Amino acid sequence: MQLTVWTYEGPPHVGAMRIATAMDGLHYVLHAPQGDTYADLLFTMIERRNKRPPVTYTTFEARDLGTDTAEIFKNAAREAYERFQPQAMLVGASCTAELIQDDPGGLAKALALPIPVVPLELPSYQRKENWGASETFYHLVRALAGPHAPAPGTERPPRDAGRRPRCNLLGPTALGFRHRDDVAEITRLLDRLGIDVAVTAPLGATPADIARLGEADFNVVLYPEIAQTAAGWLTRTFRQPATKTVPIGCGATIDFVKEVAEIAGVDPTAVLAGAPSRLPWYSRSVDSTYLTGKRVFIFGDATHVVAAARIADKELGFKVVGLGTYSREFARDVRAAAESYGVEALITDDYLEVEEKVAELHPELVLGTQMERHIAKRLRVPCAVISAPVHVQDFPARYSPQMGFEGANVIFDTLVHPLMMGLEEHLLGMFRGDFEFHDEVQPSHLGHGAAPAQDQTQIKETENEKAEIANVAQAVTWAAEAEQELRKIPFFVRGKARRNTERFAEERGLATITVETLYDAKAHFGR
Amino acid sequence: MNPAGVARVTTGCSEAPVLRERGQREVFCGLTGIIWLHRKIQDAFFLIVGSRTCAHLMQSAAGVMIFAEPRFATAVIEERDLAGMADANEELDRVVTQLLARRPEIKLLFLVGSCPSEVIKLDLSRAAGRLNEKFAPTTRILNYSGSGIETTFTQGEDACLAALVPEMPEAPAEAPASLLVVGSLADVVEDQFRRLFDDLGVGPVGFLPPRSSTELPAVGPNTRFLMAQPYLADTRRILGKRGAQALQAPFPFGAEGTTAWLKAAADCFGVDESRFSAVTALGRERAKRALSHYQQQLAGKSIFFFPDSQLEIPLARFLSRELSMRIAEIGTPYLHRQNLAAELDLLPEGVVLSEGQDVDRQLDRARAARPDLTVCGLGLANPLEAEGLTTKWAIELVFTPIQGYEQAGDLAELFARPLNRAARLEV
Numbered sequence: 001m002q003l004t005v006w007t008y009e010g011p012p013h014v015g016a017m018r019i020a021t022a023m024d025g026l027h028y029v030l031h032a033p034q035g036d037t038y039a040d041l042l043f044t045m046i047e048r049r050n051k052r053p054p055v056t057y058t059t060f061e062a063r064d065l066g067t068d069t070a071e072i073f074k075n076a077a078r079e080a081y082e083r084f085q086p087q088a089m090l091v092g093a094s095c096t097a098e099l100i101q102d103d104p105g106g107l108a109k110a111l112a113l114p115i116p117v118v119p120l121e122l123p124s125y126q127r128k129e130n131w132g133a134s135e136t137f138y139h140l141v142r143a144l145a146g147p148h149a150p151a152p153g154t155e156r157p158p159r160d161a162g163r164r165p166r167c168n169l170l171g172p173t174a175l176g177f178r179h180r181d182d183v184a185e186i187t188r189l190l191d192r193l194g195i196d197v198a199v200t201a202p203l204g205a206t207p208a209d210i211a212r213l214g215e216a217d218f219n220v221v222l223y224p225e226i227a228q229t230a231a232g233w234l235t236r237t238f239r240q241p242a243t244k245t246v247p248i249g250c251g252a253t254i255d256f257v258k259e260v261a262e263i264a265g266v267d268p269t270a271v272l273a274g275a276p277s278r279l280p281w282y283s284r285s286v287d288s289t290y291l292t293g294k295r296v297f298i299f300g301d302a303t304h305v306v307a308a309a310r311i312a313d314k315e316l317g318f319k320v321v322g323l324g325t326y327s328r329e330f331a332r333d334v335r336a337a338a339e340s341y342g343v344e345a346l347i348t349d350d351y352l353e354v355e356e357k358v359a360e361l362h363p364e365l366v367l368g369t370q371m372e373r374h375i376a377k378r379l380r381v382p383c384a385v386i387s388a389p390v391h392v393q394d395f396p397a398r399y400s401p402q403m404g405f406e407g408a409n410v411i412f413d414t415l416v417h418p419l420m421m422g423l424e425e426h427l428l429g430m431f432r433g434d435f436e437f438h439d440e441v442q443p444s445h446l447g448h449g450a451a452p453a454q455d456q457t458q459i460k461e462t463e464n465e466k467a468e469i470a471n472v473a474q475a476v477t478w479a480a481e482a483e484q485e486l487r488k489i490p491f492f493v494r495g496k497a498r499r500n501t502e503r504f505a506e507e508r509g510l511a512t513i514t515v516e517t518l519y520d521a522k523a524h525f526g527r
Numbered sequence: 528m529n530p531a532g533v534a535r536v537t538t539g540c541s542e543a544p545v546l547r548e549r550g551q552r553e554v555f556c557g558l559t560g561i562i563w564l565h566r567k568i569q570d571a572f573f574l575i576v577g578s579r580t581c582a583h584l585m586q587s588a589a590g591v592m593i594f595a596e597p598r599f600a601t602a603v604i605e606e607r608d609l610a611g612m613a614d615a616n617e618e619l620d621r622v623v624t625q626l627l628a629r630r631p632e633i634k635l636l637f638l639v640g641s642c643p644s645e646v647i648k649l650d651l652s653r654a655a656g657r658l659n660e661k662f663a664p665t666t667r668i669l670n671y672s673g674s675g676i677e678t679t680f681t682q683g684e685d686a687c688l689a690a691l692v693p694e695m696p697e698a699p700a701e702a703p704a705s706l707l708v709v710g711s712l713a714d715v716v717e718d719q720f721r722r723l724f725d726d727l728g729v730g731p732v733g734f735l736p737p738r739s740s741t742e743l744p745a746v747g748p749n750t751r752f753l754m755a756q757p758y759l760a761d762t763r764r765i766l767g768k769r770g771a772q773a774l775q776a777p778f779p780f781g782a783e784g785t786t787a788w789l790k791a792a793a794d795c796f797g798v799d800e801s802r803f804s805a806v807t808a809l810g811r812e813r814a815k816r817a818l819s820h821y822q823q824q825l826a827g828k829s830i831f832f833f834p835d836s837q838l839e840i841p842l843a844r845f846l847s848r849e850l851s852m853r854i855a856e857i858g859t860p861y862l863h864r865q866n867l868a869a870e871l872d873l874l875p876e877g878v879v880l881s882e883g884q885d886v887d888r889q890l891d892r893a894r895a896a897r898p899d900l901t902v903c904g905l906g907l908a909n910p911l912e913a914e915g916l917t918t919k920w921a922i923e924l925v926f927t928p929i930q931g932y933e934q935a936g937d938l939a940e941l942f943a944r945p946l947n948r949a950a951r952l953e954v
């Protein structure tokens with residue numbers, strides 16, 4: 001048993017729902033108790049979908065156990081077929097139904113529905129959401145595209161020179177972080193390279209589209225967590241090459257363009273010419289000098305973490321002081337990336353462990369998921385969200401991709417926004433003694449008028465914070481001169497100076513903080 | 528998906544026909560009650576013994592991560608726990624020990640059963656007994672089931688309170704009459720009721736659940752109890768076993784409901800008419816004034832309730848009688864006629880009542896009825912809005928203080944807001 005407070009991933013059947021909900025003409029019959037219907041709200045509330053997920057839950061009860069749960073499943077599947085008339089159906093069990101072993105696959109087969117029915121076996125007590133999504137997509141692709149596979153060993157006929165190369169975009173799902181906009185951005189980028197998108201899947205695809213995946217010349221794997229397994233099978237079965245680069249960040253997008261051009265046999269020069277992204281110039285412009293060496297901690301799914309680390313290190317000039325992932329399946333990639341930045345990867349799905357690590361490293365910026373947003377808020381470190389799991393505010397109304405050249409622009413803004421503006425930082429320092437100026441003023445770029453907007457979460461958190469502050473207060477006290485010296489430090493770094501000094505004093509068992517302690521701590525933490 | 532499907536049944540105790548359905552339910556399981564119960568009982572911790580699904584449900588339904596370390600958590604059953612039972616019990620003991628070492632301030636720990644723990648027959652009452660030997664009296668350990676195969680949404684609170692009743696001290700047979708208010712209320716509402724009971728001279732008054740596990744009120748043959756929530760059938764039964772007697776009353780929604788609810792207690796404690804009207808006059812008048820703001824907006828509008836919290840019937844009564852709304856359908860997960868006797872009498876004649884659910888068929892009925900306002904769960908609200916139906920999230924009715932005179936206006940406003948918004952928007 002694992003003691004869990006908050007989780008990065010849901011159970012694997014939620015991953016299957018992300019595939020089903022992304023598609024049209026597919027229905028998922030899930031053997032599950034009533035409470036599991038909560039998963040609908042992930043899609044209707046967090047992602048603001050305007051349709052119910054295409055999922056029928058059997059909602060069996062205790063009194064049905066051992067008598068007719070199998071019958072309940074069969075009725076549910078039959079009625080779902082009659083009502084929704086899907087082109088294909090997924091059937092499976094959630095954690096509870098897995099224990100009662102009704103075999104939804106066998107039961108559905110016995111119904112002899114006139115459509116393909118794909119049974120899913122997703123072990124709930126071992127695996128999690130992303131794995132469930134990947135496995136579901138793989139089985140769906142195998143079941144629907146499999147019948148169109150050429151005989152093993154058949155060479156792929158050369159592409160008809162008269163038509164543009166075409167590829168499939170694989171991996172975008174419902175509830176994915178910016179998947180909607182990534183698809184639009186990459187489709188546009190490929191078009192400029194002279195490449196057509198045959199099928200995007202699962203997002204927006206029908207079972208009929210999945211059946212013709214083998215027709216494209218190659219596959220673009222946008223999200224390896226979801227599509228790598230399916231793409232591997234397509235490569236083996238249809239001899240379709242698949243891309244390896246995920247185009248997040250300026251450098252990665254350039255690499256991606258080159259990789260795709262190579263596979264498709266097109267010339268990337270025109271697309272790469274000029275200044276496809278504003279990120280390089282924004283990063284080189286003098287205002288960004290203040291970004292240099294900002295200490296950043298990164299946590300999320302493997303793909304977004306590896307990409308964010310590269311952007312942080314190479315494209316913004318930050319210093320990566322820690323990175324990690326909850327995607328154990330892709331731990332190897334993250335470990336390799338961590339090594340290249342000289343840090344040790346944190347592979348965990350325990351949110352408290354991540355919090356401890358952030359507290360220990362005291363970075364200046366956290367890039368993470370909505371979990372890290374909360375961690376960072378509690379520890380008062382700026383934070384930007386770069387990976388799922390995300391909340392409703394991470395599904396913005398505006399166009400906001402992570403991928404491609406526009407994605408790089410978006411990421412520049414996302415990463416820099418939480419930090420103080422460069423020139424503004426200096427001006428604030430210069431004028432801090434002026435009478436118009438008082439410590440409660442927020443940098444203008446943060447908007448919201450004078451005081452930082454307190455949201456509900458913050459108010460509720462004060463309970464914890466008070467306790468935290470009380471703890472510290474007990475341990476160390478500030479001498480009057482030290483307190484006065486502290487006030488001379490610009491207010492926007494004062495909070496950090498105070499915390500660091502207190503931490504420093506605590507770690508050394510000092511009861512009183514003197515001016516000396518303050519400068520000792522500054523020397524210790526400074527760079 | 529019972530092939531028998533929809534059956535129109537006329538029951539013995541009410542003339543109103545009830546549509547009984549057994550299809551897909553789109554309702555939370557009883558675990559969700561932890562979200563308000565852990566705020567209410569401030570020294571209690573709720574440890575769900577369940578799966579990743581249970582943990583994910585809590586996180587999704589709680590609106591995600593308000594607290595660093597909330598007073599609830601899930602012991603997630605893993606593959607190796609399923610291999611052998613002895614193992615799972617040892618694991619549970621280890622997790623509880625780990626938890627209590629981290630949270631020594633916890634006085635009451637609930638082991639909360641889930642579908643997986645029920646299906647593998649992990650005996651949580653035995654586990655609680657075993658752990659009590661180790662941790663009581665510093666930490667008391669109790670258990671109940673919030674599983675989705677046994678409990679629907681608010682029934683989780685029923686199971687929790689039913690587990691607390693045996694812990695209540697015994698009030699001796701010669702003890703003076705006392706009043707017990709049963710069902711969790713927001714602290715602000717509780718305080719208002721306490722003041723009203725004081726003014727009426729009704730008391731002593733206890734509340735279940737109490738704000739602290741060490742303040743459990745005593746119960747005995749001279750205890751009279753008033754239900755503050757309609758979904759507490761088991762708690763009511765077990766209180767009866769301890770000799771306490773239930774007072775029949777509608778639930779304290781709106782001016783009328785609150786007055787009738789207070790009156791039941793007042794009559795039982797021999798409060799005379801004039802004192803009763805004097806004490807309640809101000810509240811009644813304020814509630815009516817507050818409701819009058821919404822009268823025009825809500826009168827004549829039709830409302831459709833999907834089953835959710837079992838508050839549906841009392842709320843429909845309030846809306847139809849005090850705000851003149853028309854009832855298209857009242858869906859409720861369970862219909863406890865005994866608990867709701869006083870409410871059912873007040874419903875308009877011929878109202879459509881449905882018990883249980885077959886969500887697709889119910890959606891068909893809602894689409895056909897095209898109500899002005901549909902009260903439903905979070906999974907259905909946006910899809911229905913997209914179809915042009917104005918909705919109200921049912922869950923807000925459980926999380927918001929809505930009982931009593933001073934909240935009558937707030938309660939009406941919850942229903943008026945979506946209509947108001949729909950009327951404003953020109954996009």
Ligand code: SF4
Binds near residue numbers: 096581
């Ligand atoms: S329905 Fe059962 S398995 Fe699902 S969340 Fe509730 S208790 Fe857990």
Ligand code: SF4
Binds near residue numbers: 538539540863864
């Ligand atoms: S619901 Fe209660 S009152 Fe009605 S018939 Fe059943 S037992 Fe009797």
